Structure formats: C-alpha cells, structure tokens
Amino acid sequence: MVKVSMQAIMLAFKSLRCGCVSAKMVTTLIASRFYVAKFIAALIIAMGAPAIVQSEILSSSEASMQKQVRQIPSLILSPVFPDLALNKPLFLTHAGDGSDRLFLVEQGGAIKVVANGSDGSDAKLFFDIQSATKNRFTVSDEEGLLGLAFDPNYRTNGYFYVYYSAVSPRRSVISRFRVSPDDPNRFEEASEHILLTVEQDYRNHNGGMLSFGPDDYLYVGLGDGGSAGDPHHRAQDLGQLLGKILRLDVQGRAAPDNPFVTVEGARDEIWAYGLRNPWRFSFDRKTGDLWAADVGQNSREEVNKIVRGGNYGWRWFEGNHSYQLDEDSYKHKVIMPVVDYSHQLGQSVTGGYVYRGARFPQLDGWYLFGDYVSGRLWALDTALEKPSMIAVGQVGHPSSFGEDEAGELYMVSYVGQIYQLMPE
Ligand SMILES: [Ca+2]
Numbered sequence: 345m346v347k348v349s350m351q352a353i354m355l356a357f358k359s360l361r362c363g364c365v366s367a368k369m370v371t372t373l374i375a376s377r378f379y380v381a382k383f384i385a386a387l388i389i390a391m392g393a394p395a396i397v398q399s400e401i402l403s404s405s406e407a408s409m410q411k412q413v414r415q416i417p418s419l420i421l422s423p424v425f426p427d428l429a430l431n432k433p434l435f436l437t438h439a440g441d442g443s444d445r446l447f448l449v450e451q452g453g454a455i456k457v458v459a460n461g462s463d464g465s466d467a468k469l470f471f472d473i474q475s476a477t478k479n480r481f482t483v484s485d486e487e488g489l490l491g492l493a494f495d496p497n498y499r500t501n502g503y504f505y506v507y508y509s510a511v512s513p514r515r516s517v518i519s520r521f522r523v524s525p526d527d528p529n530r531f532e533e534a535s536e537h538i539l540l541t542v543e544q545d546y547r548n549h550n551g552g553m554l555s556f557g558p559d560d561y562l563y564v565g566l567g568d569g570g571s572a573g574d575p576h577h578r579a580q581d582l583g584q585l586l587g588k589i590l591r592l593d594v595q596g597r598a599a600p601d602n603p604f605v606t607v608e609g610a611r612d613e614i615w616a617y618g619l620r621n622p623w624r625f626s627f628d629r630k631t632g633d634l635w636a637a638d639v640g641q642n643s644r645e646e647v648n649k650i651v652r653g654g655n656y657g658w659r660w661f662e663g664n665h666s667y668q669l670d671e672d673s674y675k676h677k678v679i680m681p682v683v684d685y686s687h688q689l690g691q692s693v694t695g696g697y698v699y700r701g702a703r704f705p706q707l708d709g710w711y712l713f714g715d716y717v718s719g720r721l722w723a724l725d726t727a728l729e730k731p732s733m734i735a736v737g738q739v740g741h742p743s744s745f746g747e748d749e750a751g752e753l754y755m756v757s758y759v760g761q762i763y764q765l766m767p768e
Pocket residue numbers: 544545546547548549550569570
C-alpha cells in the first residue's frame with residue numbers, strides 16, 4: 345500500500361534511538377495514507393535526511409513490458425519550506441523573471457511568494473483575492489483560486505493571470521493583474537482586467553489550469569461544467585467552451601490560427617475538446633508537447649498528449665473504455681489517452697510535468713504525475729511511443745506539480761506540504 349521503503353523506516357529508527365516507538369505503531373501510521381505526508385515529513389525532520397521512496401514496477405505483467413526500456417531511478421520526495429504554513433495549496437509556479445522566486449497558490453484565494461531554497465519564513469502575501477476583485481469569490485471542493493500563469497513578458501509588463509470561481513451568477517473568471525510598481529512581492533490592487541468569464545451551473549469540474557505555451561499563447565483548461573456524466577453533452581459541443589482547452593492571446597481573444605476559427609458554429613477559442621475535467625496540464629520544455637491529465641467519472645483516469653483540434657472522447661469514452669456511446673460517437677475521430685488506469689489505483693488524476701531540469705539528467709524525459717485520492721505517483725518515459733506507468737511513490741493528496749525557473753520539479757500536497765522531486 346504505502347511506498348515508504350523499509351530502509352527509510354530503519355534509518356529513522358536508528359536516528360531516533362528511541363525504544364518507545366514500536367514497529368506496530370509505525371505500520372499503523374503508514375497504513376493510514378491520510379497521514380503519509382506528515383509521517384514522511386516527520387521522518388525527514390527526525391532523520392535530517394530526505395525520505396526514500398522506492399521506484400517499483402506496477403505488476404509482473406507490467407514488468408515484462410518494461411524489460412527493454414530504461415528504468416527511472418528511485419525518487420526522493422524532499423520536503424521544502426519547513427517554516428511556511430500553507431492552507432490547501434493547489435499550485436506552484438515561477439515568474440520567469442530571473443528572480444528564482446516560487447509562487448504558491450492556495451485554494452482560498454491567496455498566492456504566497458518565497459525565495460527558492462529558503463526555509464519559507466520569508467514568505468510574503470503576493471496576491472489576495474479579497475482585495476483583488478469586487479466579484480463574489482467562492483470556494484468549495486472544486487471551486488476557488490485554481491490557476492496562475494505569468495506573462496511571458498512579465499519582466500517588462502508585470503502581468504499575471506489567475507483563474508478563480510465566483511457566484512451570483514456562478515462562473516469561472518480568468519483575469520489579468522499587475523504587480524505593484526513599488527514592491528515586486530505584492531500585486532497592485534484595482535488592477536484586475538477580466539479576460540474571460542464562463543458560466544457554470546454546477547460547482548464541480550471547473551478545470552482551472554492556466555499555462556503559456558512555447559507560442560506565448562495562454563492555454564486554459566475548462567471542465568465539462570459538472571454534475572456527473574456530462575448531462576448536457578458539453579465536452580463534445582464545439583459551440584461551448586466547457587470541456588475544452590482554450591488558446592487565447594493576452595487580451596483574452598482567440599488565437600487567430602486556432603483550429604475551429606473557420607468552422608461554423610464553433611467557438612474560436614477552442615484548441616482541443618472532449619475533456620471531462622482537465623486537472624493540470626503542462627508543456628514539455630524541450631519538445632513543446634502538451635500533456636494533460638483528465639479526471640475520470642466512475643472507472644478510469646487518464647493522461648493525454650494534446651494536439652491541435654484533438655477530440656479526447658468524453659462523454660463517449662472514459663479513458664480507453666466506452667462510457668456513453670451514441671450514433672454520433674461512431675462518426676468522429678477520437679484520440680485515446682497515452683495511459684489510463686483503473687479506480688483500483690486512484691480516483692482523481694493530477695497531471696504533472698516532463699522533467700527537463702539540469703540537476704538530474706537521469707530524470708530527463710520522464711513525465712511525473714499522480715493521483716489525488718490514492719496519493720500514488722507515477723512516471724512515464726516520454727521517449728517511448730506507448731509508455732507504461734511506473735510507480736515511483738505515494739504521498740498524501742498530490743493536488744498539483746510545479747516547476748521552478750530551472751525546470752526542477754515540485755509536488756504540492758493539499759495537506760499543506762511542498763516536496764521537491766529528485767533521484768535518491
Ligand atoms: Ca462547474
């Protein structure tokens with residue numbers, strides 16, 4: 345169940361030198377995955393060394409498929425910012441301005457900024473939704489401050505973009521803000537410029553990812569609107585923005601060469617469609633490939649490589665399985681996921697990144713992602729046409745992954761901890 349190596353546990357025992365902790369207590373602790381993140385953090389504090397999470401092959405059948413391919417090294421999840429308190433963090437990113445700061449998004453509407461490599465005690469409140477907008481911000485399980493992206497020209501224009509939920513009426517809002525001219529660690533109040541508003545009739549499936557592509561366009565992830573089973577069949581409806589990935593310019597307009605600008609009745613903003621709830625996508629820094637995780641309904645979670653104009657199948661398909669086929673489903677080309685997995689392994693996929701940092705060349709080209717519910721983490725070798733999922737660890741509620749300016753990878757745990765991902 346829990347993939348904390350025995351080696352790490354024995355090391356912890358040794359350094360603790362404490363006869364009062366029984367093996368049974370440890371087993372009980374690690375069997376409760378809710379406490380895994382805090383348990384690992386406690387181990388690190390006790391050990392003064394990073395926890396070790398063993399890479400392992402998923403199953404014997406997977407093992408035979410993996411024989412001829414390279415192995416990912418054992419990974420360490422090393423907690424960072426020990427003196428930083430976070431409440432329901434959902435994302436981590438950088439400004440791309442050479443300052444090497446990290447920006448941490450909390451669902452409740454705050455963005456905190458810290459120096460990369462610090463203990464976190466230097467954290468400043470960069471953004472606060474309550475002083476940012478007159479709109480009625482709202483938070484629920486899948487609503488809140490969900491996304492953040494910095495303008496490719498942030499260094500000169502100070503613009504950044506956020507995705508948040510509002511009510512009266514219920515909607516998703518994508519807005520641009522500006523940094524304060526007087527303080528690089530604080531945004532400028534009253535600088536909101538709304539790029540796009542999308543009506544929502546349900547609280548769930550809001551997507552929320554924002555990211556600039558290598559083409560300097562802003563990509564936006566929107567879920568199918570919510571409820572269950574896409575009752576209004578929106579993901580396949582090119583006349584609607586829900587269930588799509590959009591590609592916008594920095595004014596919020598459709599990019600002029602988007603795939604459906606010449607298609608009658610289709611929204612110009614759409615880049616790809618047939619998505620249920622894309623929860624985190626990212627661009628491979630080396631190849632420009634767009635990798636998106638799409639959260640499933642009742643049985644399958646999936647990871648997709650998104651191409652221009654692609655239809656990713658929902659609600660006709662959930663992962664590689666049919667969900668609700670109809671006469672139209674047989675007339676359309678649908679792109680199946682690169683990988684999908686059953687709800688025995690997890691119930692809500694969290695997309696990650698292809699590692700392209702310089703520090704750990706042995707991780708180059710591995711796409712790292714996880715599952716929010718089970719806490720399992722996996723890697724895909726993107727050099728392969730049909731990569732298999734390789735389990736690399738397990739940790740409490742991975743809500744997102746993130747990159748620093750140098751392309752080093754982090755994992756954001758919803759319980760309030762950030763980890764850096766690195767080889768053992
Ligand atoms: Ca919704």
